[in-house]
Amino acid sequence: MEIMIHCVCNNINTAKVDAAAAQGAERAKDVMRACGTKFNCGQCRVSINERLAQWRALNPALEAAE
């Protein structure tokens, strides 16, 4: 898996987005909450949402279990 920084303002990388997704985050703002922060500039919203969609595609069984 390629690790990249999604949110520069809050230093949220792919691993943190994935961890939030595993805890049920469905949207970028859920990831912010899971990381104990909130949007600053908001530039990362699209990137985080894309990674959440990717994560769901990679973990269909986990999503179905909910």
Ligand code: FES
């Ligand atoms: S890059 Fe995420 S709030 Fe600025």
